[in-house]
Amino acid sequence: MASDAFKELGVTPIRVASGRGVKPHVSLGFNDTDGKERFFSVDTTCFSKKMLQPDCYLITHAHSDHYGKSAMKSNLSAASTETAEALEILHEREFNGLSFEVGEKFYAGGTEVSTFHTGHTIGSTAYYWENENGVRILVTGDVKDYSSLPCCDVLVTEANYGNPHDSTCYFEDDVNSLIEATDRGNVVFGAYAFGKAQRAVSLLRNSGFDDAIGMSSRSLRLTQSLLPDAGELVGINDGADVCIVAPHELSTTNNMLHRFVLTSSNYYYYPTIQISDHTDVRGLLGMVAHCKTETALIYHPKGDNPKIFSSYLNGKVCNAIALEDIAPTKNKS
Ligand SMILES: [Zn+2]
16 A cells, blocks of 8 residues: 555655545654654645644645645745745735745754745745655645756655646647747737746746736736846736736737637637646656655645546556545644
């Protein structure tokens, strides 16, 4: 059983039962290099006061399905400076935790935590520890680019596009179409305000496009705050020939001739251009190989993909379980 593999390595993945449900996502228990018992909770909501508090609430990035909106209230939370800033802009409240620069180490409850880039959003962070047995543990959050990630024995990762039998889990970014559409002008792109909008601006600037880009207000604020070298950014009604709005705002941009959604999804009314914040299933498998991992826990997202990806890994690559395979446990102080 793959869960025995975790036991042998001295790492206990825990799903915390709460009320009638289960807290998102996962907690990890292990003894740190000083032999101290530690309990880290990843991408979850704050625990009630009656519950045993973790040593740290780790936030991998500021997308809502990773629950930073709740965890940011706790002074036990940790997030990169960019993630903390994005959470403050998105939720208009103060980030109460500890922040760090991605790539640097920090101490959580006296235990050293290393951090790595994953390229998913500005500030997205993978967390890494060694336990008292020298077992290397890595939690990635969502991943676009695994090249900075270290080797590990235990990999806790995602499977947003983790179904090897689904053709939509195979894709490549179509930057050429983005640039061609931009060259035609009078164009508006639908892109999520946090993550995709900054990726779009970076891609356009890297392609040599240096005219003003119009953005709707939240995208504009996030991009101005988080993206250095964003170039000239203006409001959506300031006459820019190339604009970026949230996908749901596309219908309000009748003044523009061309409209596209930047996405890997195919459920939009408007034509799409393939630009993703994620790696595809080949990239996820590439990451597992790159990290030379022995044992994996697929902890995100909801739905079938974690089970499908972990079954695939189990047969061919390494020991693996999905979060759903772990029975929830009560966590009382
Ligand atoms: Zn995400």
